Amino acid sequence: MFLADLELWVQDWLDDWLIANQDSPITCTLLAELIEKFTTTASSQYAANPENISLMLLTAMDLWMALDKCSIQHYPLLSKYNPGFPVALLNPLEKDASTYGSSLLFQDVDKENSFGVQYFNQSLQHRKKWREIKAAATIEREEKKRQPQRLESKTLSRNDQLKRLIKNLEQDAANTANDTRNMKIAPLKKEFQVKLTEYQNVERDYRTRRQEQIRRQYLIVNPDATDTDASGDPNSQNVFQMAC
Numbered sequence: 001m002f003l004a005d006l007e008l009w010v011q012d013w014l015d016d017w018l019i020a021n022q023d024s025p026i027t028c029t030l031l032a033e034l035i036e037k038f039t040t041t042a043s044s045q046y047a048a049n050p051e052n053i054s055l056m057l058l059t060a061m062d063l064w065m066a067l068d069k070c071s072i073q074h075y076p077l078l079s080k081y082n083p084g085f086p087v088a089l090l091n092p093l094e095k096d097a098s099t100y101g102s103s104l105l106f107q108d109v110d111k112e113n114s115f116g117v118q119y120f121n122q123s124l125q126h127r128k129k130w131r132e133i134k135a136a137a138t139i140e141r142e143e144k145k146r147q148p149q150r151l152e153s154k155t156l157s158r159n160d161q162l163k164r165l166i167k168n169l170e171q172d173a174a175n176t177a178n179d180t181r182n183m184k185i186a187p188l189k190k191e192f193q194v195k196l197t198e199y200q201n202v203e204r205d206y207r208t209r210r211q212e213q214i215r216r217q218y219l220i221v222n223p224d225a226t227d228t229d230a231s232g233d234p235n236s237q238n239v240f241q242m243a244c
Contacts, residue, residue, distance in 0.1 A: 007059050022070045031067040081115050
C-alpha cells in the first residue's frame, strides 16, 4: 500500500503540502529521504512491470521538482545552476529545463562560477569562518616557527657549556702534564664531535620537514601564495653549525 498511497498523495496533495511547508528548514531533508526510500522500494517491487517503472519515474520526478523548489526557496543561488538532467530525459515528461542556467550544479566545482564558490562569496558566515581559519593558521604557523627557535637556543647554551668543559679539561691536563688525563680527554672530545655531527644531521632533517609542513599549511589557507611566501624562516640559524 505504501507505493500506491504515496503515488496518489504526490498526484493530489504534494503541491499543497509544499506550499504549507516549504519554509520549514527540514522540508528539503524530508523530501530527499522520501525520494530515496520510494525509489529504492519501487525499483524492486516494479522491476518486472515497465508501466509501473514509468509511474515510478514520474512520481520520483514530481518529488524531485518539489525538492528543487524547496531548495531554491532556501538557497536562491541554486536557480542559476542546471541540475544536470539531460534535456532528452525531461522532454518526454514535459519538464522545462530552460529556466536553469548553463552551469551544471555538480560539475566544475573548483571553478569561479561554481555553486560552491559563488555560495561562499555571498555567505557572510562562511567568509567570517574562513578569516578565522586563516588567522588561526597564521598564529599556529608563527608558534611552530618559535618552538624550534626556543629549542635551538637551549641546545646552543648546552653545547657551549660542553665546549667550555672540554677546553677546561684540556687546559688542566696541559698544565699538569698528566698523560693519563690526556688519554681520557681525547676519547671524550672525539665522542663529543661524533655526537655533534649526529645532531647536525638530525637538525637538518628536522628543519627540512618542518619547513615543508609550514609551507603546506600556509598554501592551504593561501592558495595564491608563492613558494617564497610559504617557506619557513630562511634566516633562522643552525645552532649545531655555530657550536662547531
